[in-house]
Amino acid sequence: MQLVDIGVNLTHSSFDRDREALLARAYQAGVCQLVLTGTSVADSEQALALCRQLDETGERLFATAGVHPHDAGEWTPDSARQLRELLKDERVRAVGECGLDFNRDLCPRPRQEKTLEEQLALAVELGKPVFLHERDASQRLAEILRHYRDSLAAAVVHCFTGDKQALFAYLDLDLHIGITGWICDERRGTHLHPLVREIPAGRLMLESDAPYLLPRTLRPKPKSGHNEPAFLLEVLREVARHRNESEGALAEHSTACARRFFALPELADR
Incomplete structure (x- = not known):
């Protein structure tokens, strides 16, 4: 069984002493x-550097390059040029993490929207898929995406946590959906249990969003309290349970979907 983690924040400082061991555990788990998620120009540069440093074969580690809505205030006229150069690298497979966050509102909403639109235009120009962030902004995100969708190669709403209306709006736009350990959280994620059955095979992908969103169903829990890619198996189990399908079947179609979306190579079983 092979899995693809479509969203891991491997640049996070909590992994500074443990990245090689963390990857070894992930590979051992399948x-x-x-x-690797890029959330700013500097972070995207670091993600690409880690791909080169930790995967000499070029088969296992890939990256996104983009500016997160929390960092939209840092967007400058030069940001698009810097991201364009990063996105020319064969390891960088998508534009993002970009989007809208009307939950924390760490950047004014008009600035978030402008920065998102700049990155969508860049994705259209380069023919790259988009890795999207959205919190409490599904209606506005869908409105903006409608203007670009016919020209975009593909787009995934990463770490989907929304309601049925938001999910169906995204599916109507032919978007992909990323599911994380949020679905394992009995306090705030149970609404996702019936919704994951509505996501067609071929549109569903799995992600850890590590070091965030440690699955609360995981036993035993790591002493560090941090999530890591090896724990993606817990997300697989929970999603498979609520979709009424086997873990093997879910692994097969979600992995195939991720490889198509990000143009990842097939790997022989090892």
Whole structure:
């Protein structure tokens, strides 16, 4: 069984002393390919550097390059040029993490929207898929995406946590959906249990969002309290249970979906 983790924040400082061991645990668990999330120009540069440093074969580690809505205030006229150069690298497979966050509102909403639109235009120009962030902004995100969707190669709403209306709006736009350990949280994620059955095979992908969103169903829990890609198996189990399908079947179609979306190579079983 092979899994692809489409969203891991491997640049996070909590992993500074443990990245090689963390990847070894992921590979041992069957999480054989990972997409490292870039959330700013500097962070995207670091994600690409880690791909080169920790995967000499170029088969296992890939990255995104983008500016997160929390960091939209840092967008400058030069940001698009810097991201364009990063996105030319064969390891960088998508534009993002970009989007809208009307939950924490760490950046004014008009600035978030402008920064998102700049990155969507860049994705159209380069023919790259988009890795999207959204919190409490599904209606506005869908409105903006409608203007670009016909020209975009593909887009995934990463770490989907929304309601049925938001999910169906995204599916109507032919978007992909990323599910994390949020679904394992009995305090705030149970609404996802019936919704994951509505996501067609071929549109569903799995992600850890490590070091965040440690699955609360995981036993035993790590002493560090941090999530890591090896724990993606817990997300697989929970999603499979609520979709009424086997873990093997879910692993097969979600992995195939991720490889198509990010243009990842097939790997021989190892």
